Amino acid sequence: MINFKNEIAKAISKVTDIDVKELETYIEIPPNSDLGDYAFPCFKLAKTLRKAPPVIAAEIKENIGIDGEIIQQIDIVGGYLNIHINKETLVENVIKEVLEKQEKYGSSDIGQGKNVVIDYSAPNIAKPFHIGHLRSTVIGGALYKIYNFLGYNSVGINYLGEWGLQFGKVMAGYDMWKDEYDFTKNEIQSILKIYVRFCQEEKEKPELTEKAREYFKKLEEGNKKQVETWEWIRKISLENYQKTYKLLNSKFDSYNGEAYYNDKMDAVVEELRKKGLLKESEGAQVVDLEAYDMPPCIIITSAGTTIYATRDLASLKDRINKYHFDKAIYVVGNEQRLHFKQVFKVLELMGYPEYASRCEHVPFGLVVDKDGEKIGSRKGNSIFLEDILKEAIQKVEKIIDEKNPNLENKEEVARKVGVGAIIFNDLSNSRIKDEIFDWDMLLNFQGETGPYIQYIYVRTRSLLEKSSYVPELEKLDFSKLQEKEAIETIKLLYRFNEFVENAAQKNEPSIVARYLIDVAQSFSTFYNEHKIITEDKSIQHIRLALTYCVGIVLKTGVELLGMEMPNKM
Numbered sequence: 001m002i003n004f005k006n007e008i009a010k011a012i013s014k015v016t017d018i019d020v021k022e023l024e025t026y027i028e029i030p031p032n033s034d035l036g037d038y039a040f041p042c043f044k045l046a047k048t049l050r051k052a053p054p055v056i057a058a059e060i061k062e063n064i065g066i067d068g069e070i071i072q073q074i075d076i077v078g079g080y081l082n083i084h085i086n087k088e089t090l091v092e093n094v095i096k097e098v099l100e101k102q103e104k105y106g107s108s109d110i111g112q113g114k115n116v117v118i119d120y121s122a123p124n125i126a127k128p129f130h131i132g133h134l135r136s137t138v139i140g141g142a143l144y145k146i147y148n149f150l151g152y153n154s155v156g157i158n159y160l161g162e163w164g165l166q167f168g169k170v171m172a173g174y175d176m177w178k179d180e181y182d183f184t185k186n187e188i189q190s191i192l193k194i195y196v197r198f199c200q201e202e203k204e205k206p207e208l209t210e211k212a213r214e215y216f217k218k219l220e221e222g223n224k225k226q227v228e229t230w231e232w233i234r235k236i237s238l239e240n241y242q243k244t245y246k247l248l249n250s251k252f253d254s255y256n257g258e259a260y261y262n263d264k265m266d267a268v269v270e271e272l273r274k275k276g277l278l279k280e281s282e283g284a285q286v287v288d289l290e291a292y293d294m295p296p297c298i299i300i301t302s303a304g305t306t307i308y309a310t311r312d313l314a315s316l317k318d319r320i321n322k323y324h325f326d327k328a329i330y331v332v333g334n335e336q337r338l339h340f341k342q343v344f345k346v347l348e349l350m351g352y353p354e355y356a357s358r359c360e361h362v363p364f365g366l367v368v369d370k371d372g373e374k375i376g377s378r379k380g381n382s383i384f385l386e387d388i389l390k391e392a393i394q395k396v397e398k399i400i401d402e403k404n405p406n407l408e409n410k411e412e413v414a415r416k417v418g419v420g421a422i423i424f425n426d427l428s429n430s431r432i433k434d435e436i437f438d439w440d441m442l443l444n445f446q447g448e449t450g451p452y453i454q455y456i457y458v459r460t461r462s463l464l465e466k467s468s469y470v471p472e473l474e475k476l477d478f479s480k481l482q483e484k485e486a487i488e489t490i491k492l493l494y495r496f497n498e499f500v501e502n503a504a505q506k507n508e509p510s511i512v513a514r515y516l517i518d519v520a521q522s523f524s525t526f527y528n529e530h531k532i533i534t535e536d537k538s539i540q541h542i543r544l545a546l547t548y549c550v551g552i553v554l555k556t557g558v559e560l561l562g563m564e565m566p567n568k569m
């Protein structure tokens with residue numbers, strides 16, 4: 001496909017003798033397409049060329065030799081060159097490329113041979129499943145797919161929180177109260193209740209905390225009974241999570257969680273000691289980070305146990321050895337910002353500055369209701385993600401029953417739309433913002449939602465079906481697609497890959513989500529203004545080709561976000 005920016009830069013380079021790559025970075029897209037398709041700010045060259053921007057603009061325009069094939073017209077406005085490209089060339093390029101590449105359209109191989117380790121989801125077993133883990137699961141899952149689409153090898157790691165004092169609490173509670181709870185069905189609920197009760201009671205009885213410590217210590221030492229209980233709780237928790245992961249289509253290449261590193265931490269502690277990084281502070285062993293404006297990173301507590309940071313260092317070393325990663329991404333809530341800054345700094349000080357620079361914490365905001373109140377924060381109110389997803393599906397089923405009761409595969413459609421609505425809601429705004437969770441909003445078929453995009457896609461399908469459309473390149477007359485709205489849509493399709501790459505670079509799936517809204521809205525404007533099925537068959541054919549291409553991009557795009565596309569709804 002023609003790279004228009006590059007072609008324009010090449011043409012300008014010929015007359016200015018400035019490097020193409022440099023010129024390319026200056027080219028902008030005007031806010032309003034009436035001004036042109038691309039704009040070149042000549043003031044960027046004023047210093048090098050020692051001329052005033054309007055003079056530069058006039059000289060470039062004069063000498064560039066407008067071929068009509070790629071550049072059709074150049075206007076000078078202020079110090080800008082406003083460049084209009086040949087629309088027929090654009091239309092032909094986009095449609096040919098989409099038809100040829102199909103669901104690979106928009107992909108690239110910039111990541112070939114590079115591993116990206118993505119640490120996401122990572123719920124804390126035995127603790128209530130926090131709704132924040134839904135965000136991590138959804139954002140991480142989208143990044144996983146986006147990186148793969150760009151040729152990287154994504155490695156998804158579910159670093160389960162299945163170690164630590166919370167286990168001591170559950171086990172101690174279980175031993176004391178197990179007869180009071182029903183373990184014949186929904187064991188996990190009972191485990192949770194025990195955990196929540198323990199946390200409440202220990203406030204009045206500090207000796208309970210001591211007891212939990214003993215239990216956890218026994219587990220760390222490999223006591224047979226504790227290890228068995230631990231394995232059982234891990235197993236039933238994982239089984240429970242799998243139901244959610246299945247609905248969300250989440251895939252992990254590894255479930256090595258915190259426990260996996262239990263016997264790998266001595267080596268890290270030893271390495272830190274050898275490198276002279278450990279120092280004693282109030283009975284604990286810490287790495288001093290004062291020089292970096294951070295509190296010390298605790299490696300061994302005063303009670304002699306390792307902690308979260310120690311395990312993260314051990315897992316990082318393991319990931320370096322196993323994956324020689326090009327990037328290591330941690331999709332974890334904003335409240336752990338300091339933790340990751342500390343861990344990455346310690347890794348650097350340990351002598352791995354290169355790898356430390358490839359680590360990135362990808363934080364995200366809270367989930368709040370429409371009044372801004374944090375969801376899932378009420379004590380003991382454990383929200384099961386599976387329940388939220390099921391509720392979404394039920395709500396969509398109800399909508400279908402009202403609006404389209406004879407729809408085939410109702411259940412499947414409801415699942416794709418319901419789950420898609422939740423995923424899209426999570427990804428549609430920049431991740432650092434708090435996510436507003438409001439049923440009416442996220443299920444609004446007219447809003448900037450997942451269901452809206454799916455609905456527009458379904459419209460493309462039915463248009464294509466109605467006219468029994470099969471893409472045939474030979475039959476296309478590219479000059480017949482001229483309407484402003486159609487060109488806007490084509491221009492968006494042209495830039496698909498740019499948005500995907502940008503999303504990866506910023507680890508921001510919302511860039512793809514917003515893009516899909518733009519594509520859907522742009523196409524919808526087109527077909528509201530212009531009939532696609534018309535008298536003139538050559539016009540109809542090219543409009544259907546556009547419809548087809550929009551469908552491919554929408555489907556590929558939502559799948560990158562982890563959603564599924566229904567064919568009817």
Ligand code: ARG
Pocket residue numbers: 119122123124159160161312330332
């Ligand atoms: N289980 C942790 C939590 O929920 C998140 C783990 C994130 N990953 C990591 N390598 N620390 O708070």
